[in-house]
Amino acid sequence: MxxxxxxxxxxxxxxxxxxxxxxxxxxxxxxxxxxxxxxxxxxxxxxxxxxxxxxxxxxxxxxxxxxxxxxxxxxxxxxxxxxxxxxxxxxxxxxxxxxxxxxxxxxxxxxxxxxAAGDVAIHHGRGAAEPVAAAPVVVLLALEADWTLTADGETVVVPEGAAAQVDGAGTITVASAPGGRAAVASIRPG
Structure with missing residues (x-):
């Protein structure tokens, strides 16, 4: 996933x-x-x-x-x-x-x-998990700091500069230390 x-x-x-x-x-x-x-x-x-x-x-x-x-x-x-x-x-x-x-x-x-259609949001680390809008595909790019990405109970750490793609998850959260930044694209069929 x-x-x-x-x-x-x-x-x-x-x-x-x-x-x-x-x-x-x-x-x-x-x-x-x-x-x-x-x-x-x-x-x-x-x-x-x-x-x-x-x-x-x-x-x-x-x-x-x-x-x-x-x-x-x-x-x-x-x-x-x-x-x-x-x-x-x-x-x-x-x-x-x-x-x-x-x-x-x-x-x-x-x-x-x-x-396809989609949206982009910039997330700022707050030290706690925050939800990401549900979509069939979500792509996160860790701009600053490492990010913890959880999708339907599966968790990975996305190092600064790396990215992750999530397919078909119902619930997604992201978290980073204060000062972290991530770009998140939420994509759905057109």
């Missing part, structure tokens, strides 16, 4: 425009081989356009750095602080500007329209 994903297994791939790298943490394919959902991180090193992902919804959360400005054609600018999830269509893609010229890292949930 819980699969621990070691950070050593993460592979960073450079963006085509050279402005950063993308790292997949967990991916699920639909029956036709199309990506149903993808969870990962993106290291943003300079200003530039995001890639178009037509037919995909992105939930984007800055988890390192001071934040970014996302410029959307016809919509304007969204200024995002750290730990502030925002959702948008994958195409047309926004132009990203770094705040204060400082690089940033984002936690991304990409869901294929009609195939």
């Amino acid at each position: 819980i699969r621990l994903i070691d950070a050593a297994a993460f592979q960073a791939v450079p963006w085509k425009n050279g402005g950063g790298t993308a790292t997949d943490i967990a991916v699920s394919l639909a029956a036709d081989g199309e990506v149903a959902w993808r969870v990962g991180t993106a290291a943003i090193r300079r200003d530039g356009p995001f890639s178009d992902y037509d037919g995909v919804t992105r939930t984007f959360t800055i988890v390192e750095g001071p934040g970014v400005h996302l410029d959307f054609a016809g919509e304007g600018t969204r200024t995002l602080d750290r730990d502030q999830p925002t959702r948008f269509a994958g195409a047309p893609a926004p132009f990203c500007r770094l705040r204060d010229g400082q690089s940033a890292t984002a936690f991304n949930l990409l869901t294929g329209d009609g195939l």
